[in-house]
Amino acid sequence: MAAPIAVHLEFGGGAELLFNGVKEHHVTLPSQSEPWDMKQLLVWIQRNLLKERPELFVQGDSVRPGILVLINDADWELMNQNACACLTAAGLDCSVGLKPAH
């Protein structure tokens, strides 16, 4: 059982337009049997935060190409590829930034 985790989400570069224009979100992910990973976080964001046009944000089970993801201020491509970074290991106040690249 993974404990609930607090995540600081930041949407920028226009991505916030899909979230009612709100850039920063402090959210708590509920506890669940498996550890949270990016793939699940994206699903959660889509269900709970995303206001419109999901196809502009996610594609398949990852973010749409062209949207950059930073985890604790570092490129998520450094973290063993896309949808699999394990959020729990990053500690309780992990921040995830998402911005389109252009």
Added chain:
Amino acid sequence: MCQVDEEYQEELERADGPSVSKKCVKCKEASAAVVIRAGDTYCRSCFKEYFIHKFRAMLGKNRVIFPGEKVLLAVSGGPSSCSMLSQVQEGLSQKAHKKLRFSPGIVHIDEGGAVGQSAEERQRKVSELQAVFKATGFPFLILPLEQVLDLPSSVVETALSPLEPPPSAYKAAVDRFNQTSSSDYLPPQEREEKSLPDVQKSHTQLLQQLMGSAKTLTAREDLLNTLRQHLLVHTARTEGYSKLMLGDNCTRLAIKLLTSISLGRGAQLAQDTGFSDSRYGNIISVRPMRDYSAKEIAFYNHMFNVPAVVVASLDTKTSEKASIQRLTESFVTKLQTDFPSTVSTIYRTSEKLQTACRSSSSADHSDRCLLCVCTLDTAVEKASAFQATLISEQLSQTKSLGCRNPGQSPGPVKPESAASTGQCCSSAGGEDCGRATSGGGCCSLTTETTDLKSLLCYSCQLTIRDMSSVDHLPLYILSEAQRRQRRAQMRDEISEFLLDDGDEGIYREV
């Protein structure tokens, strides 16, 4: 299979998790923060160094901008142009290693009117940008796109460039620059305080009518690009700048390149996407960001707090199949993700492209496209897409219109313009009837609007064809079109008296 894969990945994660353990490839000490290209991991400070160096190297290598020259930065507010602005600031600062030595100004074109934003929204964006621009200390101008409606025809004429500077000119400019103090680009006070000039509602409406007359998003985007470019060039000229600096990045240029090909702008590729673009004669556009990917820029801006303002564009929040431009964009961004090295390959291709007729730069400007001011590519061989389109158009023309225009020669014709030209002599009045003085009656008026196409390159013809009417085009375009048509007609009339018409290729068919 699937399961095996998943288990494998999970194990890897547990092994190193998101607390990054990869090292920077440059200093081999600090831990990496960003992956650029395929697999090159950089730490924060090496990434910064790499980023800054690339900008100076780009300008240094090309030697297009002279010391002391006035350079106008076109800043849309997006990540790329804001990053360019910050690089210029960085390069001019005292602590810079290889100091940049030109004198910059900023121009922003507020396109809110064309994309249907409310006056309040526009004002808010403008004040956000104003704050960013003020902080730079550079002189800046914020212009509503509506001003494009009041441009003079001179914009679409190619002012001839002050001849190719001799090799010694760069050196001379350096010497001159070293003698004068470098801090003379302080903003004039009264301009700094100027907010967005009041936009007349009627102007916004005219602009919206114009944008609305383009029936497809593809044509609308193309039209918007053209208008923006005209206003930028005009502003540079009237404000005494000789270079225009654009923020196109490598991802953007790869998109532009593929879009250009799809839109039939093959002949203009080199100028549309190269480092420098001299089609406007005395105003040369340069693209110093063309070696950066959108990702590098986004990371740099994020890490070093480069402010950017989100500016809505025509395709903001549109689906990926809305226009050719959007579709190409989604193709390229997908490529970037899946095959990171392909994108730079695409845009490097553009460096190898040369337009065959580029040498004829001395030619008279009436052989330039009326809209994009590139050299006309319509005087081409029989077996081209252009000719094929023409022939198929003529065929459908003869069917639908019959012999309505018996006097008309088999020149370029435009089917759906018949409707709009019908109105033109009764409603639009004076401006359109200018040609009546030169001898023709209503019949030749019909030919007139129709012939707008003969003044356009292949790609701009396609754009115009997607417009329900050309009557909403700004006056400077329409009146220049008339002037060129009158000239062509006159030349045609006296052609039999001319001894040598060998070099008038494009008039042969008129």
